[in-house]
Amino acid sequence: MSKLLIVGTVAFDAIETPFGKTDKILGGAATYIGLSAANFNVDSAIVSVVGEDFPQEYLDMLAARNIDISGIEVVKGGKTFFWSGKYHNDMNSRDTLATELNVLADFNPVVPENYKDSEIVMLGNLHPGVQMSVINQMAEKPKLIVLDTMNFWMDCAWDDLLAVIKKVDVITINDEEARQLSGEYSLVKAAQKIHEMGPEYVVIKKGEHGALIFNDGNIFFAPALPLEEVFDPTGAGDTFAGGFSGYLAKHENISFESMKNAIIYGSNLASFCVEKFGTQRMESLTNEEITERLKQFKQLTQFEIEVN
Amino acid sequence: MSKLLIVGTVAFDAIETPFGKTDKILGGAATYIGLSAANFNVDSAIVSVVGEDFPQEYLDMLAARNIDISGIEVVKGGKTFFWSGKYHNDMNSRDTLATELNVLADFNPVVPENYKDSEIVMLGNLHPGVQMSVINQMAEKPKLIVLDTMNFWMDCAWDDLLAVIKKVDVITINDEEARQLSGEYSLVKAAQKIHEMGPEYVVIKKGEHGALIFNDGNIFFAPALPLEEVFDPTGAGDTFAGGFSGYLAKHENISFESMKNAIIYGSNLASFCVEKFGTQRMESLTNEEITERLKQFKQLTQFEIEVN
Numbered sequence: 001m002s003k004l005l006i007v008g009t010v011a012f013d014a015i016e017t018p019f020g021k022t023d024k025i026l027g028g029a030a031t032y033i034g035l036s037a038a039n040f041n042v043d044s045a046i047v048s049v050v051g052e053d054f055p056q057e058y059l060d061m062l063a064a065r066n067i068d069i070s071g072i073e074v075v076k077g078g079k080t081f082f083w084s085g086k087y088h089n090d091m092n093s094r095d096t097l098a099t100e101l102n103v104l105a106d107f108n109p110v111v112p113e114n115y116k117d118s119e120i121v122m123l124g125n126l127h128p129g130v131q132m133s134v135i136n137q138m139a140e141k142p143k144l145i146v147l148d149t150m151n152f153w154m155d156c157a158w159d160d161l162l163a164v165i166k167k168v169d170v171i172t173i174n175d176e177e178a179r180q181l182s183g184e185y186s187l188v189k190a191a192q193k194i195h196e197m198g199p200e201y202v203v204i205k206k207g208e209h210g211a212l213i214f215n216d217g218n219i220f221f222a223p224a225l226p227l228e229e230v231f232d233p234t235g236a237g238d239t240f241a242g243g244f245s246g247y248l249a250k251h252e253n254i255s256f257e258s259m260k261n262a263i264i265y266g267s268n269l270a271s272f273c274v275e276k277f278g279t280q281r282m283e284s285l286t287n288e289e290i291t292e293r294l295k296q297f298k299q300l301t302q303f304e305i306e307v308n
Numbered sequence: 309m310s311k312l313l314i315v316g317t318v319a320f321d322a323i324e325t326p327f328g329k330t331d332k333i334l335g336g337a338a339t340y341i342g343l344s345a346a347n348f349n350v351d352s353a354i355v356s357v358v359g360e361d362f363p364q365e366y367l368d369m370l371a372a373r374n375i376d377i378s379g380i381e382v383v384k385g386g387k388t389f390f391w392s393g394k395y396h397n398d399m400n401s402r403d404t405l406a407t408e409l410n411v412l413a414d415f416n417p418v419v420p421e422n423y424k425d426s427e428i429v430m431l432g433n434l435h436p437g438v439q440m441s442v443i444n445q446m447a448e449k450p451k452l453i454v455l456d457t458m459n460f461w462m463d464c465a466w467d468d469l470l471a472v473i474k475k476v477d478v479i480t481i482n483d484e485e486a487r488q489l490s491g492e493y494s495l496v497k498a499a500q501k502i503h504e505m506g507p508e509y510v511v512i513k514k515g516e517h518g519a520l521i522f523n524d525g526n527i528f529f530a531p532a533l534p535l536e537e538v539f540d541p542t543g544a545g546d547t548f549a550g551g552f553s554g555y556l557a558k559h560e561n562i563s564f565e566s567m568k569n570a571i572i573y574g575s576n577l578a579s580f581c582v583e584k585f586g587t588q589r590m591e592s593l594t595n596e597e598i599t600e601r602l603k604q605f606k607q608l609t610q611f612e613i614e615v616n
Contacts, residue, residue: 090493185398188536209517212534221531221608226520228496260611294615300529301609303568307602 002143004044004249005115006033007134008124008238009104010054010072014084015277017091017232025278026058027083029124029148032235035282036242036269037122038065039290040250045115047071047134049107051078061283071112078103091230092207111137119143119252122245123168124238125150128160135167144254146170147199148241151177166198170259172241174205187212188219201259203244205237213263215256222263223300225271225293232277236270239282243269268293310451312352312557313423314341315442316432316546317412318362318380322392323585325399325540333586334366335391337432337456340543343590344550344577345430346373347598348558353423355379355442357415359386369591379420386411399538400515419445427451427560430553431476432546433458436468443475452562454478455507456549459485474506478567480549482513495520496527509567511552513545521571523564530571531608533579533601540585544578547590551577576601 013027030046037044045068050059052074063069079102087094109130116139123131125148135145147168153161154177165171171194179185182193191202191214202214208230210223243266248254251261268290275281321335338354345352353376358367360382371377387410395402417438424447431439433456443453455476461469462485473479479502487493490501499510499522510522516538518531551574556562559569576598583589 186536186538188534206517209514210531219534219608220611221534223518223529223531226496226527226529228494230494257612261613264611264613291615294613298613298615300527301611303528303572303609304565305569305572305602305606307599307606 001042002119002249002252003115003117004037004042004245005047005111005118005121005134005142006030006037006044006124006242006245007047007109007122007131008033008126009081010046010048010050011081011083013234013278014082014098015232015234016086016097018087018089019231020277022277024082027234027278028081029126029238031062031279032238032273032282033122033124033242033245034062034067035065035279036239036273037246037249038067039243039269039285039287040246041066042246042249044068044246044249045071045112045118047109047111049073049075049103049109051075051080051103054080068112068115071110071115073110075103085234087233091233109134109137120245120249121145122241123147123164124241128153128157128164132160132164132167135164144169144248146172146241146245148172148237149177150174151180154180162197165194168199170201170203171199172203172205172237172244174207174237178202178204188214201256203263205240207233207236211240211263211267213256213259215259218256220256220260220263222267223297224267225296225300227271227274230274233274234278235282236273239273240266240270243267264294264297268297309350310427310557310560311423311425312345312350312553313355313419313426313429313442313450314338314345314352314432314550314553315355315417315430315439316341316434317389318354318356318358319389319391321542321586322390322406323540323542324394324405326395326397327539328585330585332390335542335586336389337434337546339370339587340546340581340590341430341432341550341553342370342375343373343587344547344581345554345557346375347551347577347593347595348554349374350554350557352376352554352557353379353420353426355417355419357381357383357411357417359383359388359411362388376420376423379418379423381418383411393542395541399541417442417445428553428557429453430549431455431472432549436461436465436472440468440472440475443472452477452556454480454549454553456480456545457485458482459488462488470505473502476507478509478511479507480511480513480545480552482515482545486510486512496522509564511571513548515541515544519548519571519575521564521567523567526564528564528568528571530575531605532575533604533608535579535582538582541582542586544581547581548574548578551575572602572605576605
């Protein structure tokens with residue numbers, strides 16, 4: 001089993017969907033990635049920062065899932081990063097109501113000594129400068145660096161973003177962001193352009209329409225499971241990334257064939273994430289449920305046609 | 309092999325896309341369905357109507373593909389149905405520039421005597437009253453009736469539409485239309501409601517995002533092939549329906565397992581249709597190309613994860 005190093009926010013979210021709203025609850029990219037990857041029983045660590053207002057029980061909950069939390073800095077007197085958003089009726093678009101960076105504004109990530117040799121590094125959505133700092137702290141080149149990012153950094157940290165994209169093996173990005181990053185509308189062409197920026201593997205997340213992985217002319221597609229109801233999409237992309245990197249860490253195989261399975265697992269886990277508010281569903285998830293849903297993914301996609 | 313009866317428009321289209329524009333070219337739902345189904349060498353017939361202005365060479369081209377055209381009425385002195393549209397840059401939306409019903413306004417479909425016992429009836433997009441008239445002319449209940457329709461009929465022929473939907477086994481419809489027809493945003497819920505209206509099988513077409521088939525709690529998904537360029541989406545949905553019904557006619561098997569393959573073939577054929585203007589690509593398509601693309605669909609979707 002490979003060590004998995006996760007970098008990203010650990011935060012408070014307040015979410016409003018057509019189904020209801022929450023007070024400040026546990027959120028953050030690294031939280032979702034960590035909870036998702038934990039389903040593979042990997043040896044993982046989170047590098048992040050929170051304020052003194054962050055409940056110890058949340059940290060304990062992560063630690064109880066075999067996630068090393070020594071790299072989560074707690075800033076005395078500081079306040080935790082807070083995001084608040086409201087989803088529209090179609091659940092595909094949302095308004096950000098509040099973004100309070102707080103301790104994240106001066107975040108200096110420190111990779112724990114015994115995770116500097118992690119084989120897999122999962123860089124969750126954060127300022128690309130912070131992501132780069134983590135890469136630079138690694139003792140040797142990791143087997144695989146996966147980067148998730150978003151349009152916000154394309155708008156306000158373009159050069160830093162291009163620099164870190166150049167250093168990674170896999171990028172996960174949504175369809176609109178892939179178009180923005182590449183200047184190409186066609187996702188096939190967008191992936192080609194993004195390959196040229198550095199990453200050998202390009203994963204394009206299309207939300208309810210599934211995810212594509214591109215590598216050297218090969219394409220594989222994982223659908224999203226059609227659901228009766230999407231309750232809260234928050235964290236689905238991070239959960240997908242956690243399933244992807246967690247699967248690869250468990251199986252110590254970073255071939256394209258292995259990555260196919262990894263995005264199926266990513267899609268599998270993301271389909272649970274959206275069933276309840278915040279991290280609630282991920283915290284109660286069992287292996288049996290994941291296996292049961294894997295069967296649904298097979299029924300959804302596998303067919304028998306002889307090709308002569 | 310089952311007989312396949314196809315009903316729908318045979319028409320002139322004038323199309324504008326970001327890649328160029330055409331004069332009046334061959335178009336119409338039944339044309340695309342027929343050309344697509346012809347790849348399965350089935351015994352098919354088209355019931356439709358054209359004007360005296362319709363070139364004999366188009367009819368000859370259809371006949372040369374083993375499509376019985378005796379049910380295509382040529383109205384002396386009449387003008388052929390004409391549609392003109394302009395696609396936006398994203399190719400997902402379009403403006404209709406002109407719709408001239410012409411001979412279609414008084415179309416009275418007449419099913420050729422030797423196709424009244426067709427096992428499979430493919431009702432292409434047309435006024436639901438016309439679709440119903442075809443069903444009523446069948447000598448006995450066909451093994452399978454497939455209906456394609458669009459939002460236009462929901463807006464202006466609701467009762468007629470519900471009446472014909474009640475009579476069919478399969479409905480093919482796009483995602484927005486499924487939402488309009490059912491009043492449900494979730495496609496899973498939409499399919500449930502549409503089941504209750506009559507059809508045992510509900511196929512929801514999502515364009516570049518693929519197609520879903522629902523039956524009694526089972527769901528199967530066929531992705532669209534990711535393409536570098538979509539040149540002209542006109543006829544893709546009809547081509548999909550032609551591939552679906554053509555496959556089922558050839559294999560004389562209307563089980564859900566068979567329908568899985570049928571929507572894969574529908575998606576396969578539709579991926580060719582959009583590569584050139586109008587029917588151009590479908591007219592030059594070879595079996596070898598279809599088989600080659602089937603391999604791509606397998607690579608795109610098939611994975612190996614053991615489920616314990």
